[in-house]
């Protein structure tokens with residue numbers, strides 16, 4: 001069963017932006033797209049662990065701030081020629097609040 | 112036996128219930144109450160009445176004859192005051208008690224009035240009924256009206272009044288109009304169409320209070336202090352289901368009156384339809400579902416089994432000249448793809464959102480002729496895999512082979528217009544080609560085609576290709592990125608010539624192929640827009656690389672470096688102490704003297720940035736912009752203050768220059784140097800702009816480099832006074848800001864336009880350039896660190912800390 005944790009109001013993340021959530025097992029980047037969708041990914045680029053939360057968000061992708069890899073927010077997969085993938089976690093918006101699945105903490109523990 | 116039916120509210124939903132009942136000759140004796148002093152009319156046609164396209168008489172749906180013929184007892188202008196469900200009676204306002212067998216609620220909704228100070232002044236109205244419409248119609252031409260709310264209703268009110276010559280301003284709290292139905296791009300086109308109608312539109316504007324005079328509205332005041340004078344103020348910010356009476360009668364009420372699938376409320380003898388109901392958690396504001404409800408309610412009243420099912424909805428705006436359509440869900444999402452089509456020349460925008468080969472949502476502007484077809488595809492969840500390539504062009508293009516753009520151009524008649532700006536037809540271009548113009552430049556020169564806004568460049572090239580065959584290869588000019596076919600130069604030209612002042616405007620007018628650009632084009636557009644429209648355009652931090660968004664340089668481990676300004680390389684013991692204290696306090700691992708005559712604190716954590724900035728601010732230091740495509744450093748030597756060879760006060764001039772230029776954004780970074788004599792200890796002749804002091808004055812030279820390329824500056828001009836040197840430098844900086852391609856240093860730009868071109872403009876247009884530079888600086892010459900430390904510090908903290916959450 002999914003158990004959702006209320007994280008913060010959606011408006012705490014700018015449109016086409018991201019913020020970081022700290023967990024005991026590392027940081028998760030929470031993204032907000034142009035159309036107010038939210039996505040949660042490990043805050044570490046598959047290339048050299050660049051902080052994805054600091055990247056430029058466009059469409060459903062983010063460009064890593066360190067060396068411009070483009071990562072899909074939906075799959076965590078690097079786009080184009082680049083190879084690699086970061087973990088993604090369930091996230092959604094309800095009544096203007098961002099919710100993350102508590103299971104992601106467990107998933108991170110297992111990873 | 113005939114049963115007694117009492118209906119509360121003669122609105123669009125309950126009217127439809129009665130039509131169904133009478134059509135089926137149901138055995139009911141109906142009494143109809145209505146708070147408005149009239150029967151049922153087509154409320155959605157109030158907008159055409161307002162704009163003068165229709166009269167009230169034309170929108171009446173049920174007249175006295177109709178009510179008479181169906182034996183309805185009309186109690187118009189009378190409210191139902193209370194209901195006694197146990198006794199099954201209602202009490203009218205005049206105290207009369209009437210029994211019922213069945214009761215139907217159709218009380219609609221109430222417009223929401225924002226409780227701003229002054230909202231109860233005379234002349235503050237909603238837009239809901241004929242009275243409101245009449246108030247707006249009575250406002251003669253040249254009066255001023257403010258409409259709060261840039262949604263469907265607000266815009267119809269605004270357009271209707273504008274059509275009557277009223278001076279209308281729409282104040283909308285969100286960034287673009289009709290944000291619930293439209294995306295930014297369509298919102299931009301809509302805004303443009305309204306502005307063309309003479310309506311002033313203010314988005315992202317927050318209302319603060321309403322001012323009055325003798326009890327009558329006088330002006331609206333915004334958060335930022337702007338005062339918008341008005342004779343009438345219309346609030347169109349939303350509606351709330353009208354549930355008061357139902358609540359007092361003890362019916363189950365949430366946002367609306369709770370009904371089941373049969374439109375029955377929590378009391379089996381009481382039904383409800385229309386905007387006053389809540390079904391399955393949803394409330395309603397458009398008539399399509401209300402009509403479905405009315406049909407179900409009528410069948411339920413007649414003892415038939417029927418169920419109300421919620422359906423997909425679509426929206427259109429009834430304002431002439433603003434053709435827009437939106438339907439379904441057009442949010443981006445997992446597994447969703449966008450198909451975007453833009454035709455800048457015709458002002459057309461279409462966007463489809465597709466998931467698993469099914470269209471989920473659509474937004475269209477400018478050409479909505481195919482909207483019904485798309486709406487049917489959404490509603491029926493049609494598999495569109497086979498027509499995906501041509502889908503966006505609409506039904507006319509399905510089933511055939513995909514169109515070859517060259518074949519389309521080849522098929523155009525000779526009198527087809529190619530260049531709209533100059534009115535050049537295909538035939539004229541063909542003639543020019545036949546007369547020897549065999550490339551784009553020659554065609555442009557002889558016919559002027561594509562010489563103005565440039566959007567038809569591709570078309571002209573296609574005419575060349577079709578006419579010359581293999582002799583002409585369409586040149587692949589390097590476009591900014593995959594989002595567009597336009598080059599940086601094309602886009603800059605469009606921004607200036609078409610007065611594009613927002614990013615959605617550029618995306619639309621330049622035919623962007625993605626919904627919101629990418630990391631390559633967005634930073635460039637953000638710069639172009641703020642450089643060309645410093646007052647109108649709002650800087651977009653989300654379109655900036657992290658260093659410029661967070662005003663610090665990101666390091667390979669995700670920490671940041673902090674470089675405060677040391678004006679002209681001069682510091683003081685106090686500044687050095689503050690830097691040392693900050694380094695201790697925030698445990699900065701590395702403190703380094705940079706190549707730019709200042710000190711770098713490397714390895715600061717994101718969370719600490721606002722605090723370290725506040726500490727440095729307290730000691731009088733500001734951001735050094737070591738991270739910006741903007742003014743970096745002005746390197747100086749000691750000059751006449753101490754040096755035995757110094758000819759002028761190079762340190763003083765350097766400090767003055769840095770204080771005048773700091774905070775300005777430029778196409779790439781901008782570094783200056785001022786040396787006190789030709790020995791050049793400040794290395795001024797390898798900077799973007801260098802000043803060498805000589806006995807007779809100042810030599811200002813530009814275009815040096817000492818990075819990946821090494822180049823010596825070239826002399827721009829020599830002036831006699833410090834003041835003239837500063838003016839010349841501001842002028843050349845502004846010329847660079849206005850003309851260079853994003854990420855070209857001055858030497859690269861100079862390589863393209865030539866030193867002579869720059870010189871001529873700096874000499875002949877100096878004052879105008881300086882004025883424009885100063886205008887921009889009036890906004891940007893401020894310390895971003897102080898601003899962020901004071902107003903945005905929370906953005907530097909994690910959104911949440913779940914480190915203590917159990918990970919069991």
Ligand code: SRM
Pocket residue numbers: 664665666672674703704705706707708709711737743744782816817818819820856
């Ligand atoms: C800190 C500093 C080195 C130092 O320790 O001295 C430095 C550090 C960086 N330089 Fe530099 N440059 C520094 C002076 C220079 C100089 C010398 C100067 O300014 O007198 C040059 C040569 C002159 C010039 O600007 O061309 C210089 C030419 C570059 C270049 C090549 C630019 C070019 O057009 O060829 C880059 C790359 C770029 O900008 O694209 C660069 C980029 C960088 C970046 C920003 C790399 C990056 O993108 O992360 C480095 C950031 C380090 C950090 O995290 O803080 N840095 N860099 C100097 C800071 C000066 C200051 O106080 O602001």
Ligand SMILES: Cc1cc2nc3c(=O)[nH]c(=O)nc-3n(C[C@H](O)[C@H](O)[C@H](O)COP(=O)(O)OP(=O)(O)OC[C@H]3O[C@@H](n4cnc5c(N)ncnc54)[C@H](O)[C@@H]3O)c2cc1C
Pocket residue numbers: 119120121122123124125126144145146147154155156157158189190191192217218219220238239240264267353356384385386387395396397398399401427429
């Ligand atoms: C200007 C305008 C333009 C619109 N354009 C569109 C459009 O283009 N497309 C679209 O789909 N929808 C549009 N709408 C919305 C549409 O008009 C409504 O959804 C629809 O009218 C709601 O019908 P209803 O029967 O629920 O309520 P209403 O039509 O509002 O009728 C409710 C009636 O109940 C009366 N009443 C309330 N309480 C009592 C009481 N206690 N006793 C007696 N009577 C009472 C009220 O006076 C009112 O006359 C528009 C609305 C407006 C105002």
Ligand code: SF4
Pocket residue numbers: none
């Ligand atoms: S020279 Fe290269 S390594 Fe050294 S600071 Fe500049 S960019 Fe970084």
Ligand code: FES
Pocket residue numbers: 045046047048049050064065066067068069
């Ligand atoms: S660490 Fe992300 S691109 Fe290199």
